[in-house]
Amino acid sequence: MTPERDPIEPDTKDWTWVLSRPCPDCGFARESVHHTEVADHIRADAASWVSRLAGPGVTTRPQPTVWSTLEYGCHIRDVHRIFDHRVRLMLDADEPRFPNWDQDQTALADDYRSQDPATVAAELVDAAATVADTYTHVPAHAWSRRGFRSNGSEFTIASIAIYHLHDIVHHAHDVDHG
Numbered sequence: 001m002t003p004e005r006d007p008i009e010p011d012t013k014d015w016t017w018v019l020s021r022p023c024p025d026c027g028f029a030r031e032s033v034h035h036t037e038v039a040d041h042i043r044a045d046a047a048s049w050v051s052r053l054a055g056p057g058v059t060t061r062p063q064p065t066v067w068s069t070l071e072y073g074c075h076i077r078d079v080h081r082i083f084d085h086r087v088r089l090m091l092d093a094d095e096p097r098f099p100n101w102d103q104d105q106t107a108l109a110d111d112y113r114s115q116d117p118a119t120v121a122a123e124l125v126d127a128a129a130t131v132a133d134t135y136t137h138v139p140a141h142a143w144s145r146r147g148f149r150s151n152g153s154e155f156t157i158a159s160i161a162i163y164h165l166h167d168i169v170h171h172a173h174d175v176d177h178g
Helices: 015-019 035-054 069-092 103-109 117-136 157-177
Strands: 146-148 154-156
Touching (some): 015 157, 035 069, 035 157, 069 103, 069 154, 069 157
Antiparallel strands (some): 146 154
């Protein structure tokens, strides 16, 4: 299928509400994890993606409008990279504005559907390890440093860690239960 005709509808939701109430889809609740525990959860989640990406039918979409496991794996890899960049910006600069990231455009431009699952698994594990190490080394006084998304949404390093964790938990739920 050509990117121009991909039937995936872009996600235009503002998911920041997960920082104030549980997600009814995946069950994630912010109070279920402390921001200093996010790194361990990211490492564990990455390990589970290795087996997901080695499974049968990894390139098959369950429905034309739903990403395949491979496409979700590519997205999770890129989510880790984006969040690592954003947290480092917050550590290095006062109240940075994050560059906009269009996840749906990235999926098309990088042709997620044709990437090699084993390569994606290795890249996902590496990206997860990198961002987990970034979170592990956030100084205690820096968790309250702030940054802003292009739409004005404000995060601290602590809240972006939780937001990040929800993203990966939610997509694991999408793949495992959807």
